[in-house]
Amino acid sequence: MTLLILGGTGEAREIADRLQGHDAVISLAGATRTPAAQALPTRIGGFGGADGFRDYLRDAGITAVLDATHPFAHRITSRTATLCQALGVPYVQFLRPAWMPEAGDRWIEIACETEAADHIPHGAVVFLGTGRQTLDRFTNLKGRDVICRQIDPPDKPFPFAGGRFLVGRPPFSVADEEALFAALGVQYLVVKNAGGVASRTKLTAARHLGIQVLMVARPARGDWPVVDTVDAALAWVNAL
Template sequence: MTLLILGGTGEARQIADRLQGYDAVISLAGATRAPAAQSLPTRIGGFGGADGFRTYLQEAGITAVLDATHPFAHRITTRTASICQSLGLPYVQFLRPPWTPETGDNWIEITSETEAAAHIPEGSVVFLGTGRQTLDRFANLTGREVICRQIDPPDKPFPFAGGRFLVGRPPFSVADEVALFTALGVQYLVVKNAGGAASGTKLTAARQLGIPVLMIARPPQGDWPVVATVEAARAWVNAL
């Protein structure tokens, strides 16, 4: 067996840690300039689309794929599952459970970034915990102060007026987030429902500060095998 892990999440790194000694490689998209070191052989960069991915699987002798990309990497996941099915390769997606509101939360669920403006009054201070890849979809937030946190220093200007980047590398504790939101005067928090404890600290901070949260719902889930824990992912590999 030669296993390909599609990584980029903290859980992907944990899965790789538990599979040391296996014939496996972890692939990172290269979205972060200095990604954390992995405990398995690592390739960085895209595959060149569907045809390139198919060619890589065949040339590298990949016999199974474990997809531990971000829950919102829906196009990549759909493409991967489809190609693995066509090649007869075992495939599973690691998908951590979504967040659910707790007592004291003030969540507004939306289905896309463009809906945020309808719920945020002009003049508000808005903190985007959504990353830079979909930043242009918030361009209708005119008249608001928009702050987008990203890991790497920006290599281009903010894409619309009234916004700025804030550089920060996780993890962030609840106390870190409370202090940051207070200092910035954040009035609205916008996040994708990625799930996970590590990035959930901002939700706890928002709850403590009484900040409304606009929660972007996950894309529809396809009909493919899913595991929800790191140990379940390892068990899937061991059962191959």
């Protein structure tokens, strides 16, 4: 068996750590310029669409795929699951549980990023914890003071007036996030419901500071096998 792990999340790295010695490779999309080192042989970069992915599975002798990409990488996940099903390659998605509001949280769920402007008044200070890849969906936030945090230094200007980039590499503690939000005067926090413990610190900080959170809902879950813990993902691998 040769296992392909589609990575990019902390859980994917943990799975790779625990599969050292197995016949496996982890693939990273290359969205981060200097990704953390992985415990398995690592492939970086896209596959070139469905045809390129099919060719890679064949050429690399891949016999099973564990998809541990970001919960919002739905296009990659859907394409991968569909192709694996057509080829008869065992496939499972690792999908960590979504965040749920706790007492004191001020959340408004929105279906997509473009809806954020409906809830944020002009002049407000807005912190985007959604990354740079969907920044174009926030162009209707003109007239607000928009701060977008990303891991790598920007390689192009901010796409609309009134916005700026903030470079920061996780993890961030609750205290770090509270100090940052207070210093910036953040009034609205926009995040995707990615789930996970490490990145929830910004939500805890927002609760402590009384910041309004706009939570982008997850894409609909597809009709393919899903596990929601690292142990369950490893059990799936060991059962192959």
